[in-house]
Amino acid sequence: MPRTHFSPSITTRPVYPGLTSQGATPAILLADGAGAEAILDLAAQDRSVMDRAHLMFIPAGTDFGPRLAALNPRMYREAPSFAACLERFRKALADAHMGTQLYLAGTEGLIGQATAEALAAGLPADAIQSEHRGHIARRMQCVHCKGMTENVTTDPFVCSHCGLTLFVRDHFSRRLGAFQGVCVDAETPGLIPPVQEIKP
Secondary structure, eight states, rough: OOOOOOOOOOOTOOOOOOOOOOOOSEEEEETTTTTTHHHHHHHHOGGGGGTTTTEEETTTTTOOOHHTTTTSSEEEEEEHHHHHHHHHHHHHHOOOOOTEEEEEOOOOHHHHHHHHHHHHTTOOOEEEEEEEOOOOOEEEEEEETEEEEEEEEEEEEEEEETOOOEEEEEETTTTTTTEEEEETSSSSTTOOOOOOOOOO
């Protein structure tokens, strides 16, 4: 699956420039689903990136696991979800030495949450690289009830916590690793625009 190219938007909307090898420096790599292809491309660009790499992969219904394991990173683990690998990821961040690079690849939900964790752990922003691959579903926070809804693919959408119909904004909270949704009919109750698929 090719890299996703998003239309220009507001300045808070994340951009994903792609992964570029920093050589055999200590590295944490985290990918989900089609993000594995970005990791495979990175290793093809420079195999030495795997020499000191801790690679975590969330298959998300794909079968890239054996190909990633065959890259022979220093450590390789699979997990069924980001929540399931969160403690391992936090431990890797806590154990990271100066100069450690973080490579993130896959969906916006994964990249956003992992970036928020890394920044909170003290990893500098310039040590974090990301590449979007896979579906364009968003992780959304309702600004009214603060509830998170995963895998939002339509605009507007119904908050899974409070039931309000929310407008999908491009405004992104790096602290939360989520886009923000606001009530679409606050001023004109019941006047809701037609539902459409979110586009890149």
